Amino acid sequence: MxxxxxxxxxxxxxxxxxxxxxxxxxxxxxxxxxxxxxxxxxxxxxxxxPRFDPTAQKKILQFCYIMYGLVFLAGVTAIVAIVVDYIKKDDARQDPVLSSHYRWQIRTFWFSLLWACVAAPLVVLLGLGVVLGFAVTVWYIYRLVKGWIRLMEYRPMYE
Structure with a gap:
């Protein structure tokens, strides 16, 4: 038509x-x-x-990694980042490297939220939640740093 x-x-x-x-x-x-x-x-x-622009997609991913990193200062930044991830992930479908980074960020957000929700009640009950919360924080930082480094090298997350 x-x-x-x-x-x-x-x-x-x-x-x-x-x-x-x-x-x-x-x-x-x-x-x-x-x-x-x-x-x-x-x-x-x-x-x-619009034409696919990997440079623009890379900048969006960098923005999201920064927003996830700022979650320790203001928790709302992670919500901004996850919304941007879900909006822009379909635009990067044709590039497996960038698509893997969107998946990595989304999974990092949801699994860290899940484990934080598990750790919070355990703090009150057993004190074990402090150890679990610390482990979740270290895991979260590890995933952010690993993702950022691989994005700068333009390498996929899952090799």
Whole structure:
């Protein structure tokens, strides 16, 4: 199916000023505009799909790694990062390296949240939660550092 831009209509009809012709009078004169949309119109790709830019995707991933790192100062930064990850992960599908980093970040977020939720009640009950919470924090930092280094080297996370 072809689409045309409504603002191209005056140029296609040879009208210099669109207000010179009433729009209802165009329909009987040019029925092909109704019956076959885009007939004899210049081809214009619609919708326009943006070209894949790995540099921009890499910058988005760097932003997310920074947001995950700032979680110790303000917890909301991790929520911002996970939302960005879910929004942009489909854009990186054609690049396995960048796609693996999105998966790595998403899994890091959810598993750290899971283990933090397990550790929190154990702090009150047994004190074991402090040890588990420390282990989760070390694991979280390890995954962030490993992900950042591999992103800078443009290497996939799962080799």
């Amino acid at each position: 072809q689409f045309f831009h409504l603002l191209d209509l005056p140029d296609l009809l040879g009208i210099r000023h669109f207000h010179e012709v009433a729009v209802p009078t165009l329909i009987p004169l040019y029925p092909q505009l109704i019956s076959t949309p885009g007939a004899n119109m210049p081809r214009r790709p619609f919708p326009v799909t």
